[in-house]
Amino acid sequence: MGEPAQKQRRLTVLGLYWQTSFWSLGRGKGVSSFFLAPQAFARYGHAIHVSAPRGKGQPPRENDAGIEIHRYRGAIRFDSNPRRPLPIRLTSRLLRYLYYVLIGTWNGVRLARRIRPDIVIGYHYHSAAAAALVAVLLRLPNITRLFGTQLGLLMRSRWRRLGGFMQEIALRVPASYIIMHDDGSQGDRIAARLGVPPEKLEFWRDGYDPQMYRPDAPTAETRQALGIPDDHLILFCVGRMTDDKHMERLVEILPAVLREEPRVTLLLVGDGVDRPLIERRIAELDLRDHVRLTGAVPREALPRYFNLGDIFVGVSDRTNVNLPGIEAMSCGKPVVALDVGGTADLVRDGETGRLIPPQLWRERLAEALLELIGDPSRRAAMGRAARALIAREVPTIEERQRMEVELAVRAVEEWRAGRR
Numbered sequence: 558m559g560e561p562a563q564k565q566r567r568l569t570v571l572g573l574y575w576q577t578s579f580w581s582l583g584r585g586k587g588v589s590s591f592f593l594a595p596q597a598f599a600r601y602g603h604a605i606h607v608s609a610p611r612g613k614g615q616p617p618r619e620n621d622a623g624i625e626i627h628r629y630r631g632a633i634r635f636d637s638n639p640r641r642p643l644p645i646r647l648t649s650r651l652l653r654y655l656y657y658v659l660i661g662t663w664n665g666v667r668l669a670r671r672i673r674p675d676i677v678i679g680y681h682y683h684s685a686a687a688a689a690l691v692a693v694l695l696r697l698p699n700i701t702r703l704f705g706t707q708l709g710l711l712m713r714s715r716w717r718r719l720g721g722f723m724q725e726i727a728l729r730v731p732a733s734y735i736i737m738h739d740d741g742s743q744g745d746r747i748a749a750r751l752g753v754p755p756e757k758l759e760f761w762r763d764g765y766d767p768q769m770y771r772p773d774a775p776t777a778e779t780r781q782a783l784g785i786p787d788d789h790l791i792l793f794c795v796g797r798m799t800d801d802k803h804m805e806r807l808v809e810i811l812p813a814v815l816r817e818e819p820r821v822t823l824l825l826v827g828d829g830v831d832r833p834l835i836e837r838r839i840a841e842l843d844l845r846d847h848v849r850l851t852g853a854v855p856r857e858a859l860p861r862y863f864n865l866g867d868i869f870v871g872v873s874d875r876t877n878v879n880l881p882g883i884e885a886m887s888c889g890k891p892v893v894a895l896d897v898g899g900t901a902d903l904v905r906d907g908e909t910g911r912l913i914p915p916q917l918w919r920e921r922l923a924e925a926l927l928e929l930i931g932d933p934s935r936r937a938a939m940g941r942a943a944r945a946l947i948a949r950e951v952p953t954i955e956e957r958q959r960m961e962v963e964l965a966v967r968a969v970e971e972w973r974a975g976r977r
Contacts, residue, residue: 568603571674573665575683577612577632582853589856597958599623608668629664661687675969682727689730698733698972705740708747733968738763741876741899763880764957772889774864783849789822793866795881798829806872808838813923826862828853863888878903887947891939893925909943
């Protein structure tokens, strides 16, 4: 992409963000990419200004690790009440989306007139249309920045596809480039199906931190704090407790594992709307002594849980090689996962873990786990292979942030060359 980003001319970047915070589960907790993507510009010496709605108690302006955040009134929630009839949920979501496009565009233009940006970036599919409108109005290049996609699941049903209208719009609105995470959800195939020119799509894996996620972190203190017996093997999963992650499946198959090997604990790291459902099933199945829920964990504390666990288990219907799976593999952990999306690209059956046909998870998941539980040498070999594969195939956070910045620089240069 040319010379390193830090040697390029200094850009002023305008980012549009749809939430009141980069962190979905509290400061430092949740999807780190939402923060690291805009922070990349500050890291490499560029000015980054983000226009975002203002939540309760938040200041109108704040500097967060070099990101200048400008907040305006009008915060809304995009998630709908699942108890409402589907037509009402869709109508409500559409109205809220249109409202955001209006206020997001208006406030983006207002901020742009003050900071005079070189480029506009719409962060995630909620903000893509507003960012494209700001760019058109101000005659600037723009980038749509997507953190994966759920369209692979949604497009299987007409009604579910309607519910994903924001994601389709994000891939169709004009953009100089679209950056999409290769998180195993096969977004490149979806983009091609929707007519995105391949030269406009940058399909990159998320970056990981090899200094944080490595196999040598101490674990005794964390095990003791969680009250996990020393002789227990730990099955673990990390992520948001939402309906696309299906962590409740691990609770459902745990009794079958315990019948054969009672010295096992299930560790679930994260939080979300499905946590009450998971807690209820734990109680109904009388599994309190064999399950630990940590709640949301700050990013810097996550490695201790990845190192504490013995086998990472992925049970999503969308992908099981998003960032938690990658980080587990970097810590030298084998992965047992449902074979969905692009999971097999990193979880190679018999080499770095085990793959289970998704329709057979009830019958086969416990069986595969018991095989590895009973074979420590095989677990260790798979863990070593997993760590080596991640080092070869996945960029570091520093590399990934540099790629992000260099693409923005290139978009600005191409835009200016085209206007001469």
